[in-house]
Amino acid sequence: MEPIISMEYYLIVSSIMFFAGIYGFITRRNLIAILISIELVLTSTDINFAVFNRFLFPHQLEGMFFSLFSIGVSAAETAVAIAIIINIYRNIKNVEVRNIKKLKD
Amino acid sequence: MQDVLILRIVFGFLAAIIAVFSVMAVTSRRILRAATYLLFVLFATSGLYFFLNYSFLGAVQLLVYAGGIIILYVFSILLTNTDQESRAPIFSLRRWLAMLATFGGIALMIYLLLTNTWPEATMDTSAEVNMRVIGHTLMGSEKGQYVLPFEVMSVLLLACMVGGLLIARKRS
Numbered sequence: 001m002e003p004i005i006s007m008e009y010y011l012i013v014s015s016i017m018f019f020a021g022i023y024g025f026i027t028r029r030n031l032i033a034i035l036i037s038i039e040l041v042l043t044s045t046d047i048n049f050a051v052f053n054r055f056l057f058p059h060q061l062e063g064m065f066f067s068l069f070s071i072g073v074s075a076a077e078t079a080v081a082i083a084i085i086i087n088i089y090r091n092i093k094n095v096e097v098r099n100i101k102k103l104k105d
Numbered sequence: 106m107q108d109v110l111i112l113r114i115v116f117g118f119l120a121a122i123i124a125v126f127s128v129m130a131v132t133s134r135r136i137l138r139a140a141t142y143l144l145f146v147l148f149a150t151s152g153l154y155f156f157l158n159y160s161f162l163g164a165v166q167l168l169v170y171a172g173g174i175i176i177l178y179v180f181s182i183l184l185t186n187t188d189q190e191s192r193a194p195i196f197s198l199r200r201w202l203a204m205l206a207t208f209g210g211i212a213l214m215i216y217l218l219l220t221n222t223w224p225e226a227t228m229d230t231s232a233e234v235n236m237r238v239i240g241h242t243l244m245g246s247e248k249g250q251y252v253l254p255f256e257v258m259s260v261l262l263l264a265c266m267v268g269g270l271l272i273a274r275k276r277s
């Protein structure tokens with residue numbers, strides 16, 4: 001049976017999202033904006049896991065659980081990263097990348 | 106036939122939301138708007154999961170990302186008081202190189218995706234995953250079951266909670 005939407009379309013959508021994230025990661029100057037770009041990259045890989053699981057190995061659940069754990073890990077990563085960003089703001093009063101030169105004062 | 110057409114329209118809508126808003130999230134100059142566009146992208150992503158009949162994954166995506174992470178972003182943007190990104194020259198060399206890398210990468214990726222031959226799936230690809238199966242797979246300790254990563258995950262969340270508190274606390 002032919003699926004309603006074939007797999008390539010999902011993968012094209014997720015690769016657009018991935019490369020938008022890469023572009024933002026390179027060009028952004030604000031730390032929070034860079035974190036938003038990283039979030040786009042992570043979510044697009046989650047879509048890929050779920051799509052490969054659904055279309056190529058529908059009787060297994062590995063891809064779905066990988067996405068599930070990946071969502072959890074990215075939540076943890078975001079929490080720690082935002083704590084670091086707030087700490088940086090407390091020290092140098094802004095969060096622009098080019099102003100961050102010292103690891104410790 | 107009618108149903109297939111409607112489903113295709115829904116998929117096209119979700120795909121358009123993801124494509125447009127993910128580009129806007131990385132190009133918008135106001136960071137708070139970028140976070141809002143990211144929220145729309147995450148909603149559409151969970152829509153894709155529902156579309157694939159992974160309802161549990163879609164619900165987790167809505168809860169964790171849209172409910173938790175975006176709130177964290179909005180609070181941190183407001184706390185660090187950096188809504189406006191500093192003005193950069195529009196056509197700097199770095200931006201051109203990034204655009205070149207992005208479009209080259211996406212062209213290569215789409216070419217490879219459309220010319221690759223995928224292995225055929227052996228079973229029907231549209232069945233909803235039973236909730237009981239998900240529970241047993243998440244909590245079982247046999248081959249192909251995930252209780253150990255689940256527990257490692259809880260240790261990781263505890264560690265990140267302690268680390269976040271330790272990093273962000275006020276120095277006396």
